[in-house]
């Protein structure tokens with residue numbers, strides 16, 4: 001297909017050195033990413049290393065997302081389809097959901113993006129890839145602060161857009177700063193690239209003078225748990241259908257945001273965002289209607305889940321292979337792969353079935369397993385390492401079955417092609433049980449079965465899979481499992497939202513308002 005995208009793109013480095021651009025003299029687009037889902041109740045804060053082990057790139061390095069199902073993959077698709085546009089990748093930073101970002105790291109990223117926009121500009125358009133539920137230590141409304149800083153840097157003449165996760169906690173003032181925006185419409189999020197492309201289409205229309213996109217976001221009245229927020233069925237599927245039916249005419253996009261339950265922020269809670277072509281009144285009325293549709297279904301997002309002992313009993317009695325999903329410690333909800341409740345219950349249940357536990361984050365155990373070697377012995381505790389708040393550590397003795405470097409490339413259908421890094425890992429068999437446990441040196445999400453393949457395993461090798469996950473893992477796992485049982489054990493992403501010590505989120509929001517979930 002002729003020139004590769006690498007050759008077609010004008011990169012940040014090339015611009016900085018004023019190299020001759022192989023592309024036309026069309027509009028200039030800058031892209032920056034600051035994507036992080038912050039859990040206020042996770043017992044950690046994150047620094048630069050959390051971004052470096054996920055996405056920390058600039059300029060040419062963005063090319064590694066070519067062909068991936070990420071928003072950056074969507075930007076590269078846009079660049080290929082619009083060869084007259086010059087695309088400049090500024091700082092791209094993304095970390096696995098976790099506790100808040102350290103303030104100095106946030107300030108440095110904002111300063112770098114603003115500095116580059118001023119030094120390399122002017123730009124015709126800027127796309128910010130946000131999650132929309134960013135938390136920064138000691139700050140509130142960090143996404144809004146970032147977008148405001150960018151708007152101040154580029155001025156009102158530049159088309160400024162953003163793309164968001166379905167679990168974004170967005171302040172209405174942020175959307176008022178934008179000339180285009182969209183969000184994921186699937187959960188699991190298999191349409192990330194499309195969200196970026198929809199936002200870019202609005203920016204392109206604005207730059208060409210063909211569109212005057214205006215956006216309005218209206219907050220709904222609830223902080224919704226995400227356990228029943230999949231878009232294959234249930235209330236979120238209905239909301240996506242309602243939003244899709246709104247499209248057409250001057251209504252450019254309608255996005256229901258489920259919000260992120262564990263982000264304690266002034267902007268907490270579900271919301272609805274609508275962009276129209278030059279019709280702010282329609283944007284407001286449509287967003288208000290969509291927010292009302294969210295409220296009308298709020299009841300159905302609050303579901304009850306079995307505690308671990310009951311979930312194990314259900315899984316043991318059900319067709320195999322069966323998964324027991326430890327949603328309260330899901331790393332993609334800010335879980336830390338450290339809560340001990342489900343492992344404790346599995347040991348207590350004395351399950352006589354081969355069981356795989358994925359996973360615990362404990363670099364110390366991994367280091368001791370590596371020192372012991374495959375076939376060697378290791379002992380200590382699993383879980384409860386970072387905090388005792390979610391249960392006491394579980395003592396263990398085990399044989400080391402396998403050691404790995406913890407790195408692999410994600411497979412379809414979810415964030416295809418991105419690299420996942422768990423750091424060095426160990427597969428252990430716990431004495432006196434049929435439980436094998438994966439222990440890692442970094443906390444990442446086990447939603448991709450590549451984590452099993454890394455350890456010489458595939459889905460179904462063990463009759464039971466205990467996994468620290470929630471909805472996203474279903475994208476790749478569900479077709480290979482006969483049974484999936486969600487459980488609610490204590491953890492930073494436990495189901496009972498009202499049990500967490502919210503301080504910033506508006507008290508009017510259900511269930512903080514006392515309206516029982």
Ligand SMILES: [Zn+2]
Pocket residue numbers: 165166167189
């Ligand atoms: Zn999400």
